[in-house]
Amino acid sequence: MQKIKIKKYIKLFSVLFVLSVGFTSCLKDTDVAPLTGTDGSNDVIMFLDNGGSTGGGATTFADPFPLYNFSFNLVNDTAGFDVNVYYGPLNAAPQDITVQLALNKEAVDSFNIVNQIDSNSLYTVPEDDAIYSFPASVTIPKGQHLVKAHVVITGTPSYDYGANYALPISIVSTNYGIISSNFGTEINAFVVKNQYDGDYSIEGGTIQRYSAPGVPTIDDALNGDLTGNPDVDLVTVGANTLEIQGLTWHGGSSGVAGIDNLRITIDPTTNLVTVKALGNATLANINGAVNKYDPDTKTFTLNFDWNQTTTPRTVKNLTLKYAGER
Known part of the structure; x- marks a missing residue:
């Protein structure tokens, strides 16, 4: 042991x-x-x-x-x-x-x-x-x-x-x-x-809202770069599952709504990540995009979206790097 x-x-x-x-x-x-x-x-x-x-x-x-x-x-x-x-x-x-x-x-x-x-x-x-x-x-x-x-x-x-x-x-x-x-x-x-639990800094990523599929909102202060937003906490809820707490829109002034209990599950064999939200069944990985964990750098790369058929929201290349214990 x-x-x-x-x-x-x-x-x-x-x-x-x-x-x-x-x-x-x-x-x-x-x-x-x-x-x-x-x-x-x-x-x-x-x-x-x-x-x-x-x-x-x-x-x-x-x-x-x-x-x-x-x-x-x-x-x-x-x-x-x-x-x-x-x-x-x-x-x-x-x-x-x-x-x-x-x-x-x-x-x-x-x-x-x-x-x-x-x-x-x-x-x-x-x-x-x-x-x-x-x-x-x-x-x-x-x-x-x-x-x-x-x-x-x-x-x-x-x-x-x-x-x-x-x-x-x-x-x-x-x-x-x-x-x-x-x-x-x-x-x-x-x-x-679990081994992934902790405080994570946001090293990159973007967030985008849409008024309809394929129609991005214009002059929307909530859209944009997530780099430097306030840290998020990854909180253990299972052996390989964590809840992402504290994710905010561009600028970091308000929390992202409509995706309560945002969670990630890591396959410890492949380090591939599945994203979902208990508060929104539509939230899922973006097809073909990267969702993975790098154990060497303790970094997550996440791509997910929700409300795909009504008013879509997308988070792309969200990069979370371990900063320490929460």
Whole structure:
């Protein structure tokens, strides 16, 4: 398996601070999961912050569990992140400590209810358990504080790129020590991007409106060169499908209307591209024109039109070049 590159989803919402008050055997509901070296009066087994220096997730502290947000690209159909299992804060593990982990679906339900998550944005656990995997147990070695449990995410055919997926993981048992009552469960939300996802600059192309087939509109400020228009976002909606967001008319002052949910699908074998719009069934590739992706330069060349038999619109030689993460 190739090395997996995990990318931050959003910037850290808040920086964890070092607690100046001591822990008791029962942590307060408002306490924040400590960093290594935090002062305290009791050692416990807990999940350590996945958003700090030892993690890749952006952190949101919310009741009843901390939420971590991950975003990454699939490499060979897999990606992943680490869950940090910690013993401390006072002492290192006095012996090898085996910690049992388990999926806790009820935790996601509780999180959605407590935080009044909108019904259209509810966090859900993937129904297909082939989408995720993580070890049932990990061992914190004697003399150490931390062990990482690696979670693998797989882009199976059933993967819903539009879902708000989350993995709620709990520490359920251990052969030594006390499990933190407050930091023994965490919610790991994740978004998977395909290899084409990103921000793209417009390096070329033209757009033309027609009042009837073969009759171009005259003195129409919306027609013309697209070079230098505002960047567009290519947003993952499938393993090889993206939605083009932010496409504008000539001059870049207003969005192109009538083609809601403009999408491209790339054949990963040939790099040929199919263009369509969920909001307009007439939109299609222009016959005989180039629609392709160049993986060496990370550039799309697109030619498409719509309303062909009434008031046609054409986009020709639209050249989109990868500019960075969106």
